[in-house]
Every structure is written in C-alpha cells, then in structure tokens.
Amino acid sequence: MSSAPSLASPRQVKLACRDLWKLYGARPRDAMAAAMPLVEDKDRLRSELAGSGHVAAVAGASLEVHEAEIFVLMGLSGSGKSTLLRCLTRLIEPTSGKVLLDGEDLLAASRHRMVELRRHAMGMVFQNFGLLPHLTVLDNVAFPLRVQGIEASKRYARAREMIELVGLRGLEGHFPSQLSGGQQQRVGIARSLAVGPQIWFLDEPFSALDPLIRRQMQDEFIRLQKMLRKTIVFVTHDVQEAFRLADRIAIMRHGSIVQMGTPAEIALAPANAYIAEFLRDIPTLRVIKAADVMRPLAADTSPAHVVSGSAVLEEIVPLVLNGTPLVGVQDEAGAIVGQVTAAEIAELARQGRD
Incomplete structure (x- = not known):
C-alpha cells in the first residue's frame, strides 16, 4: 500500500539519545572501550562483555x-x-553516548x-505512586512547588488546578490511605504536572x-x-x-x-x-488510523461520510458494512485531505488474520 499523505508538519526534536550504552560490572568504561571494535556486532560484543563480567542493560540505543x-x-x-x-x-x-534535551548535552x-x-x-511518574502518607492530597500535589520555594498561596492555587484537572476535586483533604489505587495514581500525575x-x-x-x-x-x-x-x-x-x-x-x-x-x-x-x-x-484494525493508510481524494469525489484522521479503522467498519464504498478523511482543521476505501479496509483485515 502506498504511503499516506501527512496530516501534520514535522515536529521539532525535543529529546534525543545517540548510541547510548549502560554497562553493569566492575570497570564498565574500560570494558566499553575494549569492546568498541565489536560495536557493529552486538551478539559478539555481549559475549565479550560477559567474559569480562559486564552486562549491557542498554546497548547502543538511538532515538528522537x-x-x-x-x-x-x-x-x-x-x-x-x-x-x-x-x-x-x-x-x-x-x-557512554549522548543525551540531548533541546540540544543540551x-x-x-x-x-x-x-x-x-x-x-x-522534567515530570516523572513511576509504578510506585510514591505519595507521602502523612500529607493530604493537596499537600502531596503542592510538594514539588514547596521544594522550589514557591510561596504557599501560589503553590496551593496551582495544586488545586492540577487536582481538578485529574478529576479529584473534593478530595484535597484526604490522605493517600483513604484513596483507591487509581485515585492515588491520579495524585501522582497531578503532582508531576504541578511544575509544568x-x-x-x-x-x-x-x-x-x-x-x-x-x-x-x-x-x-x-x-x-x-x-x-x-x-x-x-x-x-x-x-x-x-x-x-x-x-x-x-x-x-x-x-x-x-x-x-x-x-x-x-x-x-x-x-x-x-x-x-x-x-x-x-487486532490490526484497532491499531491503524485512517491517516496512516489514506490515499489522495479522487477527483470529483464527495464522500457521504467523513472521519477524523485519528479515527482507527475499526470505527469505519460499520460504515463499510452498510455499503459505503469510501470514507473521507479530514485533518484537524476539518478539511478533507484523503480517502479510505472499503476494499483497502478488507485487505488490511485479511492481513491481520494471516
């Protein structure tokens, strides 16, 4: 299937890492330097590192x-x-390697x-909620702002905004032990967002x-x-x-x-x-979005049904089953920028079963 037109302009790179390694062992930097000639053959490199008592937990990761x-x-x-x-x-x-945040090493x-x-x-949320048991929801969310030295009135106002954002309004005075697991995680999310x-x-x-x-x-x-x-x-x-x-x-x-x-x-x-x-x-049709597979809209075509580019194909299936031969795809501004046909959806569904 041909590649689809893009719905969005390229985004700026916020965070990147280049050839990042993390070795565990007695002398990781020396071991890394000695093994560098094998860097293109990661299987041999791991064997070499293991022989010197080292393990590569991260092995040459690069991403943006x-x-x-x-x-x-x-x-x-x-x-x-x-x-x-x-x-x-x-x-x-x-x-070894590089980590760049907005270009800063x-x-x-x-x-x-x-x-x-x-x-x-940076905001961080981990599997362990990490809430302070002796502090209320409000004080837990405000805690990182307290660490920053922000005055009480401002930090509590910000904390209340975040508590409302995550749907916990009315629970500001509760302690973590009085909350469900999902509520505790929401507090953790609110706390991490408080610093913006x-x-x-x-x-x-x-x-x-x-x-x-x-x-x-x-x-x-x-x-x-x-x-x-x-x-x-x-x-x-x-x-x-x-x-x-x-x-x-x-x-x-x-x-x-x-x-x-x-x-x-x-x-x-x-x-x-x-x-x-x-x-x-x-299920393939739950993963692929209309924008991922759309083709340019055929000339003189006026689709009877239009979906967002972010709609997964599973949402389009009922239209196809009702006899719609093609569905228009629109961008965030509401302009129709492509189409997906019933035949293409059927082919993708078949691939998902193979």
Missing part, C-alpha cells in the same frame, strides 16, 4: 522524541526499557544543573492497577494529552497499552531497540519474527 508526542518504550521484563528511561533523565548514569551537565532540570523541566514540565517521563505508571482501573487511567491519560500536548516518554511491557497510547513506539530486546515506528508502521511491517510474535494478539 518529538515535541508533543507520546513516545513509548516497550519490551518484556529485562529488555532495558526502564534503564533507558532512567539514563535519559540521568537517574542512572550512562556508560545532559551527560555534560553538572549535578546542580540536573537537579534544576528535574525540578523545573517540558517533558514527562512515565515508567509503567498503570501496571499495578486492576484491568478496569487501568483502562480508565489510559482514557484519562489520553484526555490529558489532548489538553496539555506534553512531550512524553512512556514505558510499558503491555503491547495493548503501547499501541493504544503511542504516537511512536520503540520495541526493545536485550538492551537494544529492534524496531521503531508508528503503531501502523510496526503492525503492517514487523521487522522480524520476535516483533511479529509481540503483535499476535493485536
């Missing part, structure tokens, strides 16, 4: 995260995704500079929640992103969650990125058998 996108790091337990996220924030010190930044960036530019971060890091934020609450939190996350347009790095081992939330995905294995792209790009062309196995339970 664009402004206002949700970039998901996905992989099985032990694949290196959480270690990579912590290297991007320097909560863990990389062994974070690996060259001083400890003081990193503290300032984490306080003002430029970039938001989330590491398995919903994995400790029950399936129904997890789905609700994903819905909440999508709602917040539509409002706030944050740049987000999101870690998960759940393929359904990754494909539901992501603008782009990097799939990791043994510390390396084995495929990177949009959900549609990965679903339509898995790089290898490992990726294909990952995708076995993903």
